[in-house]
Amino acid sequence: MKALHDIADRLKAAMGLDMSTVGSSLIERVVRERMAALQITDDRHYLAHLQPGSDELQKLIELAVVPETWFFRDREAMLALARMGREKLVAGQSARLRILSLPCSTGEEPYSVAMALFDAGVPASAFQIDAIDIRTLSLDVAATGVYGRNSFRGSDMGFRDRYFTVQGTQWRIDEEVKAQVRFAAGNILSDDFLADALPYDFILCRNVLIYFERALQMQVVAMLERMIKDDGTIFVGPAEGGLMLSPRVASAGIPLAFGFRKRRHDEVLPAASIPAAPAPVSFAAATPATPKAPRARSSRSAQVAAPVVDAGEQDLLAQARLLADQGEFSRADALCEQVMLAHGANADAFHLKGLIADASGDASGAQRYYRKAVYLDPGHHEALQHLAALLQAQGDLSAARLMRQRAERAEQSTTQGAGSHG
Structure with missing residues (x-):
């Protein structure tokens, strides 16, 4: 059992995944799967294979990351980004929008942003999306651009009619959308991650902070602050808003979009006035539902x-x-x-x-x-x-x-x- 915890610690050091947030059973399952593939029965022997940067460590990461995404997940964020991006272009605040999707998983998020921008009237020449993920298998799916039914959820499928071609029981995304997204492998925890990249107008870093412990959360938040333009917007998951609030960052005030911006110099607040960030949680958040009819009164x-x-x-x-x-x-x-x-x-x-x-x-x-x-x-x-x-x-x-x-x-x-x- 000690060896399993050591393996989990090595996985955590490589990608930030905290066993306490995903459960020990998930870690044990993927470890046993890799050990069986290598015909290894001793945990300590397998641990020796997990050296930093090794192929085996990457294979374990590939198994441990379970993609759970779909097109226009948290639609409000996508629509808000498209609207704000168009406004920035019209106002001359940006000649060409720079957008980062991190992590991009199997591509549904960056492709959704591209479609939303097209729908808002933004031409292809006016924006570029960088999409990065640690999982190369996810990037292979994204680069292919062919998706099954699970990637399409909800009742509004108009975008699928506009931007996809039916291919048997699957759908292939149009080349004009694919051309707007540049996929690349990368580790958000690397010391040199996007160190030389120009600042972005928009960053989507959603539903990943919740899997990190507090120190790593603050490390990533500081990195996001560094990579966003002074007038840019960072979008996070619904459960991650409290992590973003600081003397330097404020809510963008967009209902249900969970967007944040840098505070202006005249509105910087003392640290004591900012609410404490919540502890990490473990769920893949979705857009809140439309209110329904009243129910029976609750005694509580x-x-x-x-x-x-x-x-x-x-x-x-x-x-x-x-x-x-x-x-x-x-x-x-x-x-x-x-x-x-x-x-x-x-x-x-x-x-x-x-x-x-x-x-x-x-x-x-x-x-x-x-x-x-x-x-x-x-x-x-x-x-x-x-x-x-x-x-x-x-x-x-x-x-x-x-x-x-x-x-x-x-x-x-x-x-x-x-x-x-x-």
């Missing part, structure tokens, strides 16, 4: 005092999401409680409370709230996805797989329902 909600705001249910939830985006987790949580106090138990409110608990490092609380959301709405796709990711991080792979299957069925049901009403 009636016991919690919340600030009185004269607004409707959907307005309160929108305010709560904006506060969560800005790292104001306590105020966002209080508004969720007010929603349920005034309107009854609500699946979207429980889902948002789960995100807040996740961002605060309360995995058990997050799981409890996600389950409440699913109890109220068995087809709540986002809650099911987050619950699946949380269960996987805790090592319960079979339960995580079941939740993902439920999420896929819920999504298919929604898509079919939308089509039947079209």
Whole structure:
């Protein structure tokens, strides 16, 4: 067992993956798979193969990184980037937009950004996207540009009709989109990572910080600050907003986009005024769902005092999401409680409370709230996805797989329902 922890430490040193966030069962599974491939039965013997920069260490990394992404995941960030990019070009703030997708996984994120920019009227000559990932197998998929059904989620598939060609049971992305993205292998933790790169207008570094321990999180945040232009925007995952807030960085104030910018010199705040960053969490975040109809009143909600705001249910939830985006987790949580106090138990409110608990490092609380959301709405796709990711991080792979299957069925049901009403 000691050898397994030493292997996990070597993996962590190479790529930042903390065993406490993904669960020891995942690490053990990929280690056993590689040992079987090499016909090694002794853990210490395998550890000797994992020298820094070795081929075997890279192969272990390839197995340990499990891509979980799809086109237009967190759509608000993509649309906000396209809108802001067009505005920068029109205002003459940039002659050609420089965009970084890190990590880019199998390419869905940078290709989504390219499509969003095209849809916003930005010509190909006006932007370039650099896409970097540590996993070469993911980069091979991205470079090929052929995707299956799992890469297309949600009911809005208009972009697929515009930018893809059907190829059997898969879809091939158009060459005009591929040409806008430059893929490369790279390790975000390398001392010389993009050391000579010019600053970027936009950086997407989403849902990766949550897998690092505190020291590495701050190291990466400092690197992002170095690589972004003074008027640029950094987009992170929903649970990572609190990590970005500092005397130097502020929220960009874009609802649900989780964008951050450098503070202007006249608005730099003392460190004591910035809320403490939350502990790392373990989930692949998705865009919060559209508010649904009121549910039965929650007995628990009636016991919690919340600030009185004269607004409707959907307005309160929108305010709560904006506060969560800005790292104001306590105020966002209080508004969720007010929603349920005034309107009854609500699946979207429980889902948002789960995100807040996740961002605060309360995995058990997050799981409890996600389950409440699913109890109220068995087809709540986002809650099911987050619950699946949380269960996987805790090592319960079979339960995580079941939740993902439920999420896929819920999504298919929604898509079919939308089509039947079209």
